[in-house]
Amino acid sequence: MDRLLRVQSIISKNVSEIIQFELKNPNIGFCTVNEVLLTRDFQIATIYVTFLGAKNPEQNLKELIKCVGYIRHSLSGKMDTRKVPTLRFVLDRTRENQEHLDELLAKEEAQLEKLKNSKKD
Numbered sequence: 001m002d003r004l005l006r007v008q009s010i011i012s013k014n015v016s017e018i019i020q021f022e023l024k025n026p027n028i029g030f031c032t033v034n035e036v037l038l039t040r041d042f043q044i045a046t047i048y049v050t051f052l053g054a055k056n057p058e059q060n061l062k063e064l065i066k067c068v069g070y071i072r073h074s075l076s077g078k079m080d081t082r083k084v085p086t087l088r089f090v091l092d093r094t095r096e097n098q099e100h101l102d103e104l105l106a107k108e109e110a111q112l113e114k115l116k117n118s119k120k121d
Contacts, residue, residue: 004038007081011045012036014078015087018071019064027063029054034092038085045085048092061091 016033028051035048051060068087076084 004040004042007042008036008038008045010079011038011047011075011085014075015047015071018074022074023067023070025063025067027060028067029060031060031064034094042081042083043085044088046088046090048090048094050092050095057091061089064089 012033012035015036019028019031019033030052032050032052033047034050037046037048038044049061049064051057054060068089072084072087075087
């Protein structure tokens with residue numbers, strides 16, 4: 001299992017650097033690699049990304065997916081493995097989900113406060 005985590009970390013670091021320094025596509029914008037999950041057979045790497053300040057992150061993701069061949073080729077030169085896994089980019093919605101849950105919790109707290117105040121009267 002240590003090898004799996006180590007390879008995930010290497011992929012994360014290298015893909016992040018490739019996107020930041022080597023890609024010349026201005027439509028991608030500022031992209032961060034949040035997490036890399038690698039299958040146990042090292043064949044597929046699912047890369048969770050976010051686009052900071054993007055108005056339409058789905059469009060940015062489409063542009064990034066167009067560059068997957070270049071990213072994989074560049075990654076092959078930076079890794080010491082026989083095969084480079086197939087790269088799958090996925091939009092990481094963790095932050096959006098967290099904000100939504102925070103909003104729901106705030107609404108519930110406000111309703112509880114109203115309920116407590118109405119019982120006191």
